[in-house]
Amino acid sequence: MNVLSGVAPMGVPPAAYLFVGTVLFAIGIAGALLKRNALSIFLSIELMMNAVNLLILTYARMRGDAAGQMIVFFVIAIAAAEAAVGLAVFVALFRARETVEVDKVNLLKW
């Protein structure tokens, strides 16, 4: 059961999709590590989640199993909840400190 559509063989080798997903994930890591603005870091994390979604979809397609699509569905729903809470935290942070630069928010560092 739960077998996905038989849309013939994939026109592109699965490894190509895996390559694109991994490259996007690496770009997301770069953004998360090199940016200093909390919002930009958050954006990079969203990019990483989507890169992983692409990997899951590729493996789901290779296995012909719809369960992979369900996982991606839940990842997207959780990402929506996480974005709402995360952005609210940044708004509260900006109210308190007048900045969202992560370098300037170091109260918990020492």
Next chain:
Amino acid sequence: MSAAAVVFAFASGLAIVFALLMVLLKTPVKSVLALVVTFFGLAILSVQLAAPFIAAIQIIVYAGAILVLFLFVIMLLNLNEEAREKDARPVQKALGLVTVVALGGVLLGATLRAPEAPVTRLASGPRVPVADEIPVLGRLLFSDYLFAFEAMSVLLLVAAVGALILSKRRMD
């Protein structure tokens, strides 16, 4: 080159180029807009992977809701420009670059070396036309994943209430 390969090259090129732009652009608003284009590229790839439903919710939820929320917050906080101070932390930046290259290399090596899963399983299952895919997903959602689905509704409610409480002004 087959049509599928052309579409794949276009969509993946779009996604990667605009993801790079997202990281390189200094203005948060431009970063968000670049990420919208990346998500459209990813949605095209999702369609190619026989997941049109996921492609649709990716556009609706990500490009339509989450990134618009980002834009609202950026404009609310008036973040026109990332503070352009002279690089205050060169060591951290160099360490970050080294980490990115090392981690990216390891990930790429691992992904490309992964053994190919048996694609042949596709052929053995009953063939369902693409149009009948959403019923399959719907049945899965309300049977095997029913608990996760209900838990998700509670999570979204909690997140909405939490966001309200976090962002409301202190009542002194």
